Amino acid sequence: MPGLIPIKLTFCLCKRADWTAEDFYDYWLNSHGPLVRSFKKALGTWKYSQLHRQPSEMGKALATVRGAPQAYDGIAEMWWRSRADFEAASASVAGREAGRILLEDERRFIDLSRSPVWLNEVHDIVTGE
Numbered sequence: 001m002p003g004l005i006p007i008k009l010t011f012c013l014c015k016r017a018d019w020t021a022e023d024f025y026d027y028w029l030n031s032h033g034p035l036v037r038s039f040k041k042a043l044g045t046w047k048y049s050q051l052h053r054q055p056s057e058m059g060k061a062l063a064t065v066r067g068a069p070q071a072y073d074g075i076a077e078m079w080w081r082s083r084a085d086f087e088a089a090s091a092s093v094a095g096r097e098a099g100r101i102l103l104e105d106e107r108r109f110i111d112l113s114r115s116p117v118w119l120n121e122v123h124d125i126v127t128g129e
C-alpha cells in the first residue's frame with residue numbers, strides 16, 4: 001500500500017515475580033499468543049510477533065559494553081498497515097472488548113508496572129531483497 005506508514009505497538013515485557021521463566025514463556029506463547037490470534041479481526045492487525053529473550057554470554061557482553069540496564073524478558077510487537085487501521089480498530093466495540101480481554105490476561109503473567117508500551121511510526125531503513 002504505497003504512501004501508508006505502518007503503525008507498530010511495542011510492548012517490552014517483564015514477567016511477574018511469581019512466575020518462573022519457563023512458565024512465563026510457555027504461557028505467553030501457547031495461551032496468550034492464540035488469544036491474540038483469535039482477536040486478529042477485531043484488532044485490525046496484520047502481524048503479531050513475540051520476541052523471547054535468549055540469555056547468553058554474547059548477550060551479556062553486548063549489554064556490558066553498552067552499560068545497558070537489565071534486559072526485558074521479551075518484546076511483543078503488533079502491527080497495523082496504517083494509523084487509520086489502528087484508529088478504526090481502537091474505536092470499534094469489538095476492538096475495545098478485545099483490548100479489555102487481552103489486558104485482563106496480561107495481568108496474569110506480566111508485571112505491567114515494569115513493562116513499557118508505546119506506538120511507533122515505522123520507517124524502514126534496510127529491508128530484505
